[in-house]
Amino acid sequence: MPGGTPGGAAGVPRPAELLNRFLARLIDHILIGVVYVPIYIILSAIIYSGFSNSFGEYFIFYTLTAILQAALFLAYFTLLESNRGQTVGKMIMKLRTYGPDGVSNPTVQQAAKRNAYSALGVLSIIPFIGWFFLGWAAPIAAMIFIAVTLNNDQPNHQGWHDKFAGGTQVKQIG
Secondary structure (H helix, E strand, C coil), rough: CCCCCCCCCCCCCCCCCCHHHHHHHHHHHHHHHHHHHHHHHHHHHHHCCCCCCHHHHHHHHHHHHHHHHHHHHHHHHHHHHHHHHHHHHHHCCCCEEEEECCCCCHHHHHHHHHHHHHHHHHHHHHHHHHHHHHHHHHHHHHHHCCCHHHHHCCCCCCCCHHCCCCCCCCCCCC
């Protein structure tokens, strides 16, 4: 269509594509990693210095880091999406998260629900199976499921997490 964008008029927000959403999330994860990795290293140095690396020290370390990581990810996405409608990654990729009405930002509750999967790393507090499997496998499985449900929901591109949050929408705004 001349002067327009596929699926709509020029300048009108349209459902965001999977690749752009993935890139925005990747940017956000890198930014969170810049904050989290030094904290992880400091906690590791504190907990393991002078200890015998027993089960108790591993449990304390994995529990603290899992809770901290889950809280950091969930707070970042929930607060930015509910207050601004965008995370830093979404700003860069020109995406915006809207509430179910398609006009306003999601509420804190809606933003927390749509991003709850980002806290699945907390499963690494489960001794052994969580440390070596669940802490990374569950978040990856959730992301794959989101990608599949986004891709299969044409033309809205809403993943299960958007529907779980009452129908939140991520749109391309630029």
